[in-house]
Amino acid sequence: MYRYDEFDHDLVRDRVAEFSDQVARRLSGELTEDQFKPLRLMNGVYLQLHAYMLRIAVPYGTLSSRQMRKLAHLARNYDRDYGHFTTRQNLQFHWTKLAEVPKMLAELAEVEMHCIQTSGNCIRNVTADHFAGASADEIADPRAYAEILRQWSSLHPEFSLLPRKFKLAVIGAPKDRAAIQTHDIGLEVKRNAEGELGFAVWVGGGQGRTPMIAKKVRDFLPEPDLIAYMEAILRIYNQFGRRDNKFKARIKILVHEMGEAEIKAAIEKEFAAIDKTNMVLPRDAVERIEAYFAPPPFETRVNGTPAFDRARETDSEFSGFVERNVHPHKMPGYAIVSVSLKPIGGTPGDITSTQMDAVADIAEQFSFDELRVSHEQNLVLPHVKLEDLPAIYARLREAELATANLGLVSDIICCPGLDYCSLANARSIPVAQRLSERFADPARQRDIGELKIKISGCINACGHHHVGHIGILGVDRKGEEFYQITLGGSGDETCSIGEIVGKGFSSEGVIDAVETIVDTYLKLRETPQEDFLSAYRRVGEAPFQEALYAHAA
C-alpha cells in the first residue's frame, strides 16, 4: 500500500493548518460565507440539509485496517456513529460540526488520509478497480498509475480552477469494474503486441443531466507518455471547456460539441506541442510506485481446502455466500471477498463504527491488512485464503455484514437523496429499502440473477441511475416525489445509457413497477442463464412498456 513520503506529510499537515485558520476566521466573522464556501469545499466540507458533511478521499478505494479504524473513531467521536461509502469510493460523514472539522482533519492526517480535492472544480479522487492487484484477469495493477495520477493532480496549479469538476478512473483488466466510460477520463491498462505496457484512453464520459459515454481517443498510449497526454487533455479542456453555463461545463459537452475527430486532433496537437523534457514518465519511477503495491506474501503451497470444502457441503447459507460474494483470485488457494453494505431494508453504503472496526479486524487477520471500497458502495477483502473463508463468514455474520447479495436485485446503488442532500428533489434511500424488502427472499433473488438497480434523488445522478440495468430517478412534480424509470443501462465494458421506459411513477407505485419489470423479464428470458441486461438488449423496451402501461391505455 502506498505510504506518504515527506512531501505528502508536509502537504497534508500544511493544508490542515491552513484550513484550521480559515475555519477560525469564519467562526469569528472575519470571513463571510461567500469567502469561506470555496475554501471549505476545497477541503471536502459541504453544508447539507441537516448539518455539514465531510467527504474523505479513499484514493483508488484502498484502505488499511488502521485507516478504517480511524474512520470508526471519527464516526464515534465526531459524528453519529456511522459513515456512508459513496459511488466514488469516498466516505462521507453526514453530521459533522464545522468547529470540529480541523480536529477531524488532523486525526485523518495521522493515518495518511485527507479531504483535499473531494469537491470543487479540480481533479477529484482517482478511482480504480476495487479488485486491483487481486483479480485473475488483470494485466497490471492499476493503482500504481492511479497513485501517479493522484500525485500529479494534487494541487496542480494549472488544473485547480477548471471549468467544472474532473473525474478519472483506472482499470487494469478488460473487465471494467470501475465504470471508466462514464468518467471524464477513463484509462484501461493494457499491453501492445510487443508486450509493452500502455493505456486505452477514453475521454468525455459522464452522467448527470446529460449522460454521455466516453470516446476512445487512443487505443494504446505508451506508458511513458501518460502524464504528458493527461496534461494535453486537461489543457484542451481548460482552454475550450465552457465556463458560461455550469450545466454545459463538463468535458463531455466539449467532446460532444467538437465531435470525436476534432477533439482527438486537438488533443494530439497539444500533446505534440508539449515540451516532454520533464514530462516523460520513467519506468524506474513507475517501479518505485509499483513497489508500494507489491503483492503480499502469498503462500504458494496449498494442500487442499478441507474446512472450506466441508463448510460448502454442510452449510447452505455459507455456500450461498460463496456463490455470490466470493470471486476468483489470481493466486491458487486465495479468493476475493465482497462485503455487502446492502442489508435488506438498510441504507446502501452505510456502515456503523462497530462494523468498521469489525471489518478492520477481519482484514488485519485474514487479508494482509487491506480493504477496498467499491464504487458500488460495498467493501472488499482482496486477499483471503479459501481455507479461512468459513471463519471470515462467521465473523461477518457476527457483525451483520454477511448479506449474500452481490450483483443481485437487492445490491442497489443509491445516493443519499432528499433525506440528506441539499441538491436532491426526491428521496432515494426509502425506495432502495422498500425494493430490497420486496425482493428479500434469497431464493427469488438468485432466480432473478444478476440485476443492477441504481437510484438517484436528482438529475446529478450520484446514484448512477443512467447505467443501472433498471435506473430510477427521483424528481419533484408539483411538490410531490415522482420516479422515472430507465432500462438497459450498464456501467461495464459494454457501457450503455438506460432508456426512459415511459411516464414516471409515484413513490407508492414505483416498487410495483420494478416488480412488474422483473416479472416480465422472468417470463421472457430464454434460459435462466440469460440475465436481465442480455434479455433487455435482445427484446428492447416494448414488452416492458406493455406490461407497465397497457392497462392504462
Next chain:
Amino acid sequence: MSAKSKNSDLPLVATANDLRTGAVVYRGVDGAWQRDISRAEIAERKDAAADLQERAETDLAVRVADLALIPIIRDGAFVRPAALREIIRATGPTIELPASQARP
C-alpha cells in the same frame, strides 16, 4: 450572502443552519435561532417578510449560514413547513439511522 427567497407563498419563517454545528435552526421572535419551528417568528405579509429577512441577514456574519425564508402551514397552534424538503430539514431523515448511539 443574502437570503434565498425560495417561495413567496405566505406565511413565512426564517430558517438557516447554525454556523458552528450546521444544525437546522429557525429565527424566533426574540431574535434567537433555535431548533423548534413552532417558536419561529412568522411573517404574515410581504412587508413583514422583507423586514424579517433584513433582520435575519445580520446574523449571517457569525451565527448562521444558508439563510432562507420558507413557507409554512399552520393548523391551530401547530406549525410545519409546507414543502417536503423543509419538513425533512425540520424533522430529520425519514429513515432509521444505522447506529443506536446517535450523538446529539
